[in-house]
Amino acid sequence: MVQTSARVISRTWLRKIWTGGQTVETCPSFCTDNHRNDDIGALDDLQHGVEFEGPELAVFNVEDGTAEWPVLAGRINVDPYNEDAKRRVPHVNLNVFKDEVMECLSPDDFAAVIAAVRAH
Template identity: 30%
Template structure:
């Protein structure tokens, strides 16, 4: 049985759709941001406040000498409409690696981080060219 529509985190959602969710064993419909790929039925919860939204991850895999590439980090968009942290009630970027809790960034901070990654990548390219030239 589907219960009346309940809106979760609607103040932060501009482009959205309605999606089913299971809360305390009951199916409800929630407003879900367009980026969200969480299956709120499979990821059921006991409290509506525990519903959160996330996009698919973007992975950074690192090649290894003589080994298979390994996941170094991943990033995703998240939104927690009932978070005690007001900054998490709007979409934010989360970057995680296997050793940390993750780094949460506002969109403007994520743009600065992306610029830093581009600069880092340029320095790695220069180092690779130097190493390749010396190896000849």
């Protein structure tokens, strides 16, 4: 039996900086970003992170009708060269909801929303 594996992206690489110089970058243990285009760029363009999903809820949108939309999804992120010290350490960017409204929920519909958020 032949086993195949996904291509492993190096978690440490040499990065050239547009303004001159270079640096060796190493991903934190939680990082799942592929960094394919991060071998050259501005110093503060680099981010490390991992996405996380939120529960999907049936939401009404005037243009599209009812569709499943994720809520409480986000990303654990670190911007190692950002000027803001809070962004240089791991932090969460939470997408609470995407500018959509849930209308006319019955008591059972509302209970289902609460249950989905609790389960998440």
